[in-house]
Amino acid sequence: MNHLNETLYCGCIACASEGNREPAGTYAVDTLLANIHKQNVTRFPYEISRIAQDIACVS
Secondary structure, eight states: OHHHHHHHHHHHHHHHHTOEEOTTSOEEOOHHHHHHHHHHHHHHHHHHHHHHHHHHHHO
16 A cells, blocks of 8 residues: 555656756646556555455454
């Protein structure tokens, strides 16, 4: 569970740090990393919940 949570956190940091400044002065995140992170954000919270349910049933 901690691994999945930290992966979400690291994905967010990676998107921002690998981005670049546009000529107009705006800042754009790395689109490839942002898309990968988006996929993880939609899947990982459910995986964390499933693991928590498994732990609760065993205890």
